Amino acid sequence: MNGSAMTSGARVTIVTRTKNRPIFLARALDDIFAQTFQDFELVIVNDGGNPADVDHLISQRSEAERSRVTTLHHAESAGMEGASNAGLKAGSGEFVVIHDDDDFWAPEFLARTVAYLDDPAHAAESGVMVRTEIVIEELVDGAIEPIRREIFWADMRQITLADMLKINRAVPISFLYRRNLHDHVGYYNENLPVVGDWEFHLRVLSHSRVGFLDGEPLAFWSQRPQSDGHHSNSIFAKVAEHAQYDALVRDDYLRDQAAQGGLGTMLYLTRVLSEQEELIVAQQRRLDESAAKLDHILERLEALSQTVVVRTSVGEFLKKPMLLMRKLLRRG
Template structure:
């Protein structure tokens, strides 16, 4: 299929995980919508292993799958940007090498964005799939909903914590022209920071009708086969705090420190009040139980 017919650009970030890369490319090939182009970004891993996987694709799919080899690993954000910059498609989605889609993901996401032109992107309902690697095989061990109670994507909710993962999110490529690329100085939580920039200006839709994205997790798996969510847990916390501190300092520079000073003390006092109330309730319950026990013994 010629590139001019591709509406969706798929960025596949990978490094030294040919088993997952092969599964990810097979997942893309199973999509019911075929108007896509993929860019595999090898972030400093074994180039020969990546080339073997891509060369193993059927010719039509191999022709629309490009590969970018980076001689050194520059991180998740830089890899995402390299893929985005190589694409000129209408829509973009990040398909990391270890995650998966329902076969209708592309078709349903494009249909949503065609139907809802005001939405900057659309998130699909997501399921967490637990798995482990055993003797060269990937074995599923369980599933659970990811934010199963969620009904929409809001900026207010995203201020608390990221409500969706890259595999579930298709967005309009022009957003990068408007709000910029992924921040390359943020090596974890880069998607959350980008999402916040988008949500300040636009709405993001939520396709809740069925699960179409699968966030694969391997708890306890260390090294190259681990999930960034766990392997980079400390970095996620570091960059979460950094992003919040930058935003706070920016707010104070423009508005003064009155409101943050007030809220910092208010939150501290409210937490202490609630803890004290819980301790009082606990003492009351304990004393009531003791009195009841004394009455029973006195009979």
């Protein structure tokens, strides 16, 4: 690993993880230096990618901007969480945030989140997450083209451990937090190739509350379902791994709880949940059977209606000669 030193003293440390994606890193640099809040330092962690691409982009920034950047070049990839930890430990800001190379912010993201945590009313909160928008993108002839947008968890109004236990409700780009949080909950788990941010969020929310800034989106999560290779998202490229490590994280936490309090409560709750699943399956089976019967009845009714139409048509056809004969007889 090698890198350049930075001048300490900034209030916010921004960590940008990147690997062979200069087109996205260029946008990220523009985004970061366009923030209305400028009291930050930037640590770029080039996690096993080509150093020349990163160094070239940094060399194009102004001297004032370059003085606030530290670059860490990993000869080999340390993984997403290893890259996060390396970047965090290289900085010294009171607040920290992970800004991946392909995501971006509204210009006032840092100003709004720092102001929130500076407010004495939020002194007990370890960090703040913001309303986030998913931006579906494609790479077309070397350019980033937005396809559509949608709000991430549009129904979310607060950040709770109860919700986070079900599924990850936040992404790194949306979360600014106090550096001293790592003194209490540790750093990111480098044994997790995926879902590391979710597992970190679980530890954070087990320790303290996290605020939420609602309203217009301040963070934008870039997704590229059709991309592969370096330009892909792990959420699409590593679907199986996400499911695998989601299950392993849950199992690790269950194991820890079992070691502390035994299996009694978990065995009871597991049986209750199993009975509920059996009821749901039985209900679904009854619904399927009812639907099949209804389909059969509708098919018979449709067949019957077609028969009635045919019979009526034949009857009308047979009546016509009789009516004609009657008219002729009356004339005679």
